[in-house]
Amino acid sequence: MKAYNLDAIGDKPALAQMQVPSPAKGEIRIRITACGLNFADLLMIEGKYQDTPNAPFVLGMEVAGVVDDLGEGVTSPAVGTRVAVFAGKGGLAEYGCFPAERAIPLPDSISDVEAAGFQxxxxxxxxxxxxxxxxxxxxxxxxxxxxxxxxxxxxxxxxxxxxxxxxxxxxxxxxxxxxxxxxxxxxxxxxxxxxxxxxxxxxxxxxxxxxxxxxxxxxxxxxxxxxxxxxxxxxxxxxxxxxxxxxxxxxxxxxxxxxxGYLKFNAKALTDSLATLFQWHSEGKIKPHVSHTLPLDRVEEGLALLRDRKSTGKVVITI
CATH class of the missing domain: 3.40.50.720 (NAD(P)-binding Rossmann-like Domain)
Incomplete structure (x- = not known):
């Protein structure tokens, strides 16, 4: 699969060919369709973000896509379910494995592109x-x-x-x-x-x-x-x-x-908040604004839009 990988902190990340991962216990694998970019991605490249993973790692903090495999002990969301996940890393790739407990099934009212930049x-x-x-x-x-x-x-x-x-x-x-x-x-x-x-x-x-x-x-x-x-x-x-x-x-x-940070000490506050937000979206009270949608091979352009403050709302990479 293709993935936007950072080999070492401070290096320039680049597209690379990698093995499709297999989900571990408690994980799901997602065929990723969209990944939202964040200013934190820029900070991670320089090692300046408070939760920068150990390199090497695949960039991309929040994703939307379709569940295509389940790890040991996972029964839901079922294969074929459209979900969004706050990943922290690993989103700028064709496939990714993430904790099943973080996956949020998506209502029909929201597109993958909107959902990838929503959470x-x-x-x-x-x-x-x-x-x-x-x-x-x-x-x-x-x-x-x-x-x-x-x-x-x-x-x-x-x-x-x-x-x-x-x-x-x-x-x-x-x-x-x-x-x-x-x-x-x-x-x-x-x-x-x-x-x-x-x-x-x-x-x-x-x-x-x-x-x-x-x-x-x-x-x-x-x-x-x-x-x-x-x-x-x-x-x-x-x-x-x-x-x-x-x-x-x-x-x-x-x-x-x-x-x-709330994932570590009060995850319920996040899930309750997101439930409210998805309800508001279905009621038409909020409407995500995505100013730029770019393919995976143009991630660097998307990050430059954030760095140079030329975007409004979200920049989303489609995969």
């Missing part, structure tokens, strides 16, 4: 806004990086939860995408002062930040007393310092949020 982005935003920040109807939500893979889902989910959403992104085209997905107010990070605009709109009660750097600092200063700031990631490349004295004076809460 991490929507799962992160829903768990962050609902379970962690307890976003309430009528509150103001500021979303940084609002046209990106996770940011756009935060805009959508914030609206479904009844918030007033301020979307911050770079450039008119990206802001238009955020507007189409429900944003009430728009901030162009290229030309506008985030702090001044947010304060002029009454401040933020909850901040969703996958960007970090100077944007976190501006959002921090524009957060209302008793506000909550979610640190989702650092796409800017800069981890911002947190001023604990300002947190104290304004009664602010800064909340770390790593979706994949």
């Amino acid at each position: 991490i982005a929507y799962g992160t935003s829903h768990l962050a806004l609902d379970y962690k920040a307890r976003l309430q109807p009528g509150e103001t939500l500021l979303v940084l990086g609002a046209a990106g893979g996770v940011g756009l889902t935060a805009v959508e989910i914030g609206k479904v939860m009844g918030a007033r959403v301020i979307a911050c992104a770079r450039g008119a085209d990206k802001l238009e995408i955020a507007k189409q997905h429900g944003a009430d107010h728009l901030i162009d990070a290229k030309t506008e002062d985030i702090r001044d605009v947010v304060k002029s709109l009454g401040g933020a009660d909850v901040v969703y930040d996958p960007v970090g750097g100077d944007q976190f600092e501006a959002a921090f200063r524009a957060t209302n007393p008793d506000g909550r700031l979610l640190t989702i990631g650092f796409a800017s490349g800069t981890v911002p310092p947190v001023k604990a004295n300002h947190m104290l004076v304004k009664n602010l809460t800064v909340i770390g949020m790593y979706w994949g």
Whole structure:
């Protein structure tokens, strides 16, 4: 089979011919049809992601496809079932073996391409806004990086939860995408002062930040007393310092949020969240936005779109 493999941390990954794997005890094998790309894939190549596997390994964190073999002790999902899996690795290949307990049977309402880019982005935003920040109807939500893979889902989910959403992104085209997905107010990070605009709109009660750097600092200063700031990631490349004295004076809460970590200590929180999200999708409340769909032999183009911030929503590789 073909697979996009990384031989050593820091090397350039490449397509390689590999043996089709056999499922171990507790695993299923999937004939993979689509794999969502994530900024974390770029970090893994450099060994900078918090859950970087030991090399060599096949890249690709989240997949959709069809179950085609069962390992020892596995009875479901049955062979032929269409599923999505948060894999962590191994998704950019024609076949992959993954723990059966992570497989989610897919409703007819969602395509393989949508499902492959659904779990991490929507799962992160829903768990962050609902379970962690307890976003309430009528509150103001500021979303940084609002046209990106996770940011756009935060805009959508914030609206479904009844918030007033301020979307911050770079450039008119990206802001238009955020507007189409429900944003009430728009901030162009290229030309506008985030702090001044947010304060002029009454401040933020909850901040969703996958960007970090100077944007976190501006959002921090524009957060209302008793506000909550979610640190989702650092796409800017800069981890911002947190001023604990300002947190104290304004009664602010800064909340770390790593979706994949819940698999290790509270997997039920993830499965409950995903069940809600798939129900919302079937009801038409959320609609995944995939800006680019590319074949397996063009993975490098897809990763470059993420690296250069030229994508909106998700980039998905079809296999």
